[in-house]
Amino acid sequence: MQELLHKIVFVGGKGGVGKSTSAAAIAWQSALKDSKTLLVSTDPAHNLGDIFNQKIGGKITSINANLAALEIDPDIETNNYIKGVKENIKGIVHSGMVEEVHRQLDTAKASPGADEAALFDKLISIILEESERYDTIVIDTAPTGHTIRLLSLPELMGIWIEGLLQKRQKTNENYSQLLNDGEPVEDPIYDVLKKRQERFSAAREILLDPKQTSFVFVLNPERLPILETKKALELLDNYHLHVKTLIVNKILPENPEGEFLSKRKEHERQYVTMIEDTFNKQELFYVPLFSNDITDKQQLEHFSGYFQKG
Template identity: 40%
Template structure:
């Protein structure tokens, strides 16, 4: 269930995605696999577990384990600078100032940070991944993550449209010049390279031998419903879920009436999860008395996590 080279941990906010992603990364590193743990959530929590890891670069936090927190604001600035750099090669000097102003305005438009985040995710998957055996993503809450994972397909279709328009312009230009050949079109080449990288990313995300999407939830009504919707939406885009982690399952034995009632309701929700997601392997993690807020706390939970994962894989 958790042995694929690339894993994304998704789910409703506050259900324990960071803990589960960190446990998986720590287990892989302890098993001798060089691992990169990546946060795409603007509300980064990995630094709370592993110490300072900001700056948008990978930090080595233990043997064979690096942590990278992607900063959407910084990535947007870097992405816009890259766009401006391309424009300086392609746009005439008389139009450049206005074109750069439009790019700056676009950087504040809805979706700009998501586009920049997609660019960095593509870079991690296609370029930086060669240095690691495992790459594990701790993601933002479900809606944000669904948009991120489906963007390669959506953006690819958009770039296809631009390529068709640019090719038509190129053909028309050849006709105007009355020559069999015209100079190479740098805009077309740029769009073509972008389309190729988006297609490579989409194929990698859809490859079940390489990529696994793991939903984390707690045994409550709203997380169950959100998980169902998320799995269905991913299926519409050809992306399959590798399994579930049900977090914070209460201990069985309790005599307190309040907790006994909570446990009774939890059993109903667990039965609902059994019925609704019967085709998916599942890890159950216990409710802990304390917070998982450090590497030491992760280490305490790690043996139970490894055992639960082995049981889920054996089913």
């Protein structure tokens, strides 16, 4: 259970494996231990509201005394992100070019990766600012591919911004020597980039600190979720983000009735063995297949009880 109660807990996995329910259960366990907890959903198909049977949405909403939740809307965050960029270029871009630059920025909203950049910006704000108000932040991420791109952004964008900063600095030095008698040039763009670099660096430091951040993946005992999880863990390892905990969800009863379920159980045993062989370095938590969906706090507490060892 220790890996599930870090300062920051990312919960990922293939769509449909029970990721949101697992994230909600981790947050619920954290809150039960008197830890001030924030549960954040970045998955466009939000269903935290369904699990807690109350409207959550884009503002931090109280679930109980120790638990709050937030569903991030990628469209709203992309609009806010573009709006912020427009604010940053005020007074920098020539007045005759402002309209054209704004038009291009509005077009960029629909470009691939714009929503991820905006989402990452929001997550950085949550990790850096909300950390002061909460003991634990549990982040329910979108299905696997999106999660990988999101978690690799601190390193990728850090390198990109470092390159931009070096170019700006070189240009400013040349400009100073030629036109400004060697005096430093005020460059608001450089200042904005430097501030973003510092935020990315701070977020990356937290993400890479195993004492503060843990990564949990949810999978079912089936072939495709196993293969997808294996690929995801290998990719995250490349970014020095190591997954130490897996939740194996929807395990069938040990002695199922009927020929159909008995055959399914035989296959499942093979996949459980495959999971134990493939992920022998990870801690595994097994959660049974419930006869009904998790739709209230009592059921959620029962679900979260399977995260206890021993």
